[in-house]
Amino acid sequence: MTKKYDAIVIGAGHNGLTNGAYLAKAGLDTLMVEKNEFIGGATVSRALYRDDWKYSNCSYVCSLLRPEVYRSLNLAKYGLQVVPYGGSVTIAQNGDYIGNYVDPDTSRREVARHSHRDADATVRYDRDIMRQCRFIRQFLLRTPPDPTSFKPRDLLEMMYMGKEALKLGEDLIYDTLRFYTMSITDFLDEYFENPLVKASHSGSGIIGSALGVMSPGTAYILLHHAMGDVDGSMGAWGFARGGMGAIADAMHACFTDHDGETVTGSGVDEIIVKNGRAVGVALENGNEYYADVVVSNMTLPRTFLECMNPNDLDPGFLKKVKNFKIRGSSGKLNIALDGVPNFTALRGNPELIRGDMHLIDSTERLERAYDDWKNGIWSQDPYIDMLIPSLTDTTMTPPGKHFMSVFVQYVPPKIKGKDWTDEQVQQFGQTVINQIEEYAPGFKELILHMEVRTPRELEDEVGLTEGNIFQGELTLDQLLFNRPIPGYAQYRAPVKGMYMCSSSTAPGGGVMAAPGANAAREILGDLNKTNTVPEGWLDD
Amino acid sequence: MRTVDFSREDHYKNAVFPSPFHSRQKQHNKLREWSRWSDYLSVPAYWCESMEYFAGRNACGVFDITPMVKHLVTGPDALPYLNRLMTRDVSKIKPGRVGYSVWCNEQGRVIDDGTIFHLTEGVYRICSQEHQIDWFMTNTLGFDVTIVEDTHDVAGLALQGPTSCAVLRDMGLDGIENLTPFGLTYFDFHGTELMVSRTGFTGDLGYELWTSPENAEMLWDRLFEAGEQRGIKAMGSDALELLRIEAGFILAGADFLPAAEAVRPTHTRSPFELGLGWLVSFDKGVFNGRQALLEEKQNGSRFHLVKLDIDGNKPANQSFVYTKNKKYAGTVTSAMWSPSAKASIALASLEAPLGKPGEEFEVEIYYQRELKWSRVMAPARVVKDVFWDPPRKRQTPPADF
Numbered sequence: 001m002t003k004k005y006d007a008i009v010i011g012a013g014h015n016g017l018t019n020g021a022y023l024a025k026a027g028l029d030t031l032m033v034e035k036n037e038f039i040g041g042a043t044v045s046r047a048l049y050r051d052d053w054k055y056s057n058c059s060y061v062c063s064l065l066r067p068e069v070y071r072s073l074n075l076a077k078y079g080l081q082v083v084p085y086g087g088s089v090t091i092a093q094n095g096d097y098i099g100n101y102v103d104p105d106t107s108r109r110e111v112a113r114h115s116h117r118d119a120d121a122t123v124r125y126d127r128d129i130m131r132q133c134r135f136i137r138q139f140l141l142r143t144p145p146d147p148t149s150f151k152p153r154d155l156l157e158m159m160y161m162g163k164e165a166l167k168l169g170e171d172l173i174y175d176t177l178r179f180y181t182m183s184i185t186d187f188l189d190e191y192f193e194n195p196l197v198k199a200s201h202s203g204s205g206i207i208g209s210a211l212g213v214m215s216p217g218t219a220y221i222l223l224h225h226a227m228g229d230v231d232g233s234m235g236a237w238g239f240a241r242g243g244m245g246a247i248a249d250a251m252h253a254c255f256t257d258h259d260g261e262t263v264t265g266s267g268v269d270e271i272i273v274k275n276g277r278a279v280g281v282a283l284e285n286g287n288e289y290y291a292d293v294v295v296s297n298m299t300l301p302r303t304f305l306e307c308m309n310p311n312d313l314d315p316g317f318l319k320k321v322k323n324f325k326i327r328g329s330s331g332k333l334n335i336a337l338d339g340v341p342n343f344t345a346l347r348g349n350p351e352l353i354r355g356d357m358h359l360i361d362s363t364e365r366l367e368r369a370y371d372d373w374k375n376g377i378w379s380q381d382p383y384i385d386m387l388i389p390s391l392t393d394t395t396m397t398p399p400g401k402h403f404m405s406v407f408v409q410y411v412p413p414k415i416k417g418k419d420w421t422d423e424q425v426q427q428f429g430q431t432v433i434n435q436i437e438e439y440a441p442g443f444k445e446l447i448l449h450m451e452v453r454t455p456r457e458l459e460d461e462v463g464l465t466e467g468n469i470f471q472g473e474l475t476l477d478q479l480l481f482n483r484p485i486p487g488y489a490q491y492r493a494p495v496k497g498m499y500m501c502s503s504s505t506a507p508g509g510g511v512m513a514a515p516g517a518n519a520a521r522e523i524l525g526d527l528n529k530t531n532t533v534p535e536g537w538l539d540d
Numbered sequence: 541m542r543t544v545d546f547s548r549e550d551h552y553k554n555a556v557f558p559s560p561f562h563s564r565q566k567q568h569n570k571l572r573e574w575s576r577w578s579d580y581l582s583v584p585a586y587w588c589e590s591m592e593y594f595a596g597r598n599a600c601g602v603f604d605i606t607p608m609v610k611h612l613v614t615g616p617d618a619l620p621y622l623n624r625l626m627t628r629d630v631s632k633i634k635p636g637r638v639g640y641s642v643w644c645n646e647q648g649r650v651i652d653d654g655t656i657f658h659l660t661e662g663v664y665r666i667c668s669q670e671h672q673i674d675w676f677m678t679n680t681l682g683f684d685v686t687i688v689e690d691t692h693d694v695a696g697l698a699l700q701g702p703t704s705c706a707v708l709r710d711m712g713l714d715g716i717e718n719l720t721p722f723g724l725t726y727f728d729f730h731g732t733e734l735m736v737s738r739t740g741f742t743g744d745l746g747y748e749l750w751t752s753p754e755n756a757e758m759l760w761d762r763l764f765e766a767g768e769q770r771g772i773k774a775m776g777s778d779a780l781e782l783l784r785i786e787a788g789f790i791l792a793g794a795d796f797l798p799a800a801e802a803v804r805p806t807h808t809r810s811p812f813e814l815g816l817g818w819l820v821s822f823d824k825g826v827f828n829g830r831q832a833l834l835e836e837k838q839n840g841s842r843f844h845l846v847k848l849d850i851d852g853n854k855p856a857n858q859s860f861v862y863t864k865n866k867k868y869a870g871t872v873t874s875a876m877w878s879p880s881a882k883a884s885i886a887l888a889s890l891e892a893p894l895g896k897p898g899e900e901f902e903v904e905i906y907y908q909r910e911l912k913w914s915r916v917m918a919p920a921r922v923v924k925d926v927f928w929d930p931p932r933k934r935q936t937p938p939a940d941f
Contacts, residue, residue: 109546113549123670349550
């Protein structure tokens with residue numbers, strides 16, 4: 001192995017691909033190394049059942065993907081199409097449900113069916129969420145400042161943040177400070193009276209988190225799910241046509257088009273450090289590759305605790321990496337269905353099954369689901385976020401057949417402190433299926449094939465430590481300039497020539513591509529190369 | 541009878557619902573176009589916007605106001621409650637009278653505007669553009685008061701224009717000519733109760749008729765029979781929009797942003813900033829926004845909503861307004877060519893202290909002639925009086941035409 005690259009990116013997930021694409025666009029000779037035979041990481045569509053049947057195996061819906069990245073990497077030209085989906089529903093055990101319709105007046109009337117006041121309160125609730133979204137969105141494509149630094153760029157960025165915060169006005173600053181530290185339950189209680197209305201909003205506060213709806217900090221997690229958009233429609237979610245892998249495929253096509261090279265099928269054994277400088281990677285298959293810059297798109301712990309020699313790092317730094325909260329809390333079922341399940345409560349309503357469906361009545365029930373996680377078992381009455389993308393995207397399955405994505409909260413990384421067994425994985429799958437069967441009799445008979453994923457599978461296959469989908473808890477102690485750890489929020493690793501671009505870094509998880517883009521901007525700046533990363537589109 | 545029953549879970553099968561006047565609207569709707577107003581189908585224009593406008597100024601026009609959000613406020617504390625909620629002194633609205641009002645949040649920004657009908661002693665109806673039940677209920681703390689939204693339990697028609705009084709008299713409403721502006725009264729109408737108020741959104745002689753949804757079609761039919769010889773026409777929302785701008789009435793969502801929806805809090809307006817200082821009564825005790833409004837009165841407002849009389853013949857929709865020195869002054873919020881005033885008129889929000897009566901500005905108007913766009917900087921001045929203010933609006937009893 002004599003060829004030396006300008007840059008090596010470890011991990012062909014969407015952030016690694018985004019990072020690599022911007023580096024390649026800037027003319028850097030870039031190599032992407034990926035441990036799996038396929039690219040995409042958690043942004044992947046695989047045909048596990050039949051060739052004409054695709055799953056979005058991990059991430060399953062798209063909203064957060066920065067439109068600036070979409071446009072500047074020309075992802076439309078490389079085949080990506082994101083289609084918004086309409087409707088969502090929360091079904092209660094007593095056979096009642098609350099739907100969210102595409103038509104706003106219909107949605108208002110639907111809430112009014114449960115509470116007139118809550119229908120009206122929804123206007124204020126949406127407004128306040130939008131206010132927080134507008135504030136946070138402008139920072140997504142900016143490198144967080146170091147608040148302890150006196151470097152001009154940090155001071156300027158701190159001033160920018162301060163100025164934007166002041167623009168909010170007195171009341172909104174108070175609201176913001178409270179919002180970042182509140183639980184989603186407390187937050188919803190300030191607006192709504194009806195338990196089902198509250199339950200319908202609460203799931204976004206805990207999806208992907210090892211916190212409960214009553215844990216402080218979960219209000220922000222809701223924001224993290226609401227700050228995306230589809231074509232400017234804030235808070236809207238969509239499907240990537242062909243499954244989430246279409247996003248990675250388009251990014252990879254862009255990367256390849258700019259002469260990026262990719263090596264798949266062998267993971268990184270060690271990041272090679274010489275004289276305090278990262279110089280390359282040694283793969284598990286023995287191959288070594290060298291470059292001026294090494295970018296890790298692996299999680300923070302995987303990068304520093306598993307793929308580096310501890311002697312190359314400061315013990316204090318390693319301690320902080322060990323303390324990084326990255327707790328697995330979710331699992332997933334990917335199911336091939338022989339037809340559309342019939343949810344008794346919906347009485348054939350064709351609109352609400354096109355979006356995300358939930359089986360929950362109250363925030364209390366959701367908190368109890370979390371109690372099981374704390375006890376080291378998967379929720380016996382789990383919270384489910386399920387969708388049937390094939391109702392909207394007909395490219396995923398044969399006509400009349402369907403792919404159902406069932407995201408499950410809460411699923412611990414270990415069962416009572418011990419590794420998952422294959423039998424337990426199957427039992428977990430059965431718990432979820434039984435839950436759905438209760439609401440949709442006959443559901444089990446529709447199942448043709450099923451992939452069950454617990455945090456174990458997520459870590460083993462994708463490399464997400466403990467199976468945490470956000471690659472690190474999204475709480476204030478691990479957000480903004482605290483992400484992933486204080487002092488290292490600007491995408492530089494403590495070793496020279498080495499960078500981080502995974503969702504462990506700011507602004508965090510979700511198929512957003514902002515960490516990958518922000519890291520590329522820093523790298524290109526350090527190398528004195530022309531910046532290829534766009535600025536965020538501001539909205540006054 | 542309710543016009544629409546939203547308690548059924550299959551309501552989603554329709555996004556919008558027919559008003560109780562729908563069958564009759566359909567007969568008149570030559571253009572076969574429907575728009576939506578909240579939960580209901582509404583008609584933008586039945587046959588010709590201009591003809592419908594002139595029916596409102598020259599004869600009379602009928603407009604369906606059923607979709608307007610309505611609340612019934614009752615209980616021993618109805619009056620103190622309303623005085624807490626509203627900026628104006630509601631005690632001055634006696635039984636049988638109607639008053640225009642706004643209500644604010646604690647920052648003194650307008651949540652919505654609407655009309656307060658003092659139906660009978662201690663019983664009030666509040667009509668508003670936006671849904672308000674959560675805010676109204678939030679304010680009931682400490683008051684013995686009952687509030688229900690009865691939007692779908694009441695059908696309403698506006699009859700507006702110079703012949704409207706004569707039409708109602710001919711329809712059999714004896715003594716209607718004695719109803720003074722902002723008065724309301726009840727009639728026994730073919731065995732049903734009909735409430736009539738001398739109110740409207742056109743700044744002209746006009747009435748609003750309120751009944752139970754099951755009587756709606758009968759009311760419409762009698763009205764059109766009685767009005768046939770007096771030029772009665774069904775009127776759509778496009779014509780009404782012209783009539784209300786001429787009358788200088790503001791519209792939520794056009795001339796101001798309702799505070800409950802404002803993602804950008806600075807984009808909201810106070811009553812003073814909307815020229816509605818006369819609706820703020822500081823001497824009645826505590827009310828929502830009082831402290832903030834007192835401070836604003838001392839420190840000055842940020843904006844002035846003004847009426848602009850613009851030179852030339854081009855309507856100034858969506859225009860910027862500049863000072864004579866070409867400095868940014870504000871934007872137009874509503875504009876039109878006024879067929880009655882024969883002038884290009886506009887409502888505009890200007891940055892304070894700009895906007896005093898008589899002050900001169902320039903309005904940047906983009907206009908199109910056969911697909912070619914041009915721009916003109918039209919001189920304009922702030923006027924104090926509304927653009928259309930006929931004496932018949934106030935006359936009691938009104939003349940027949």
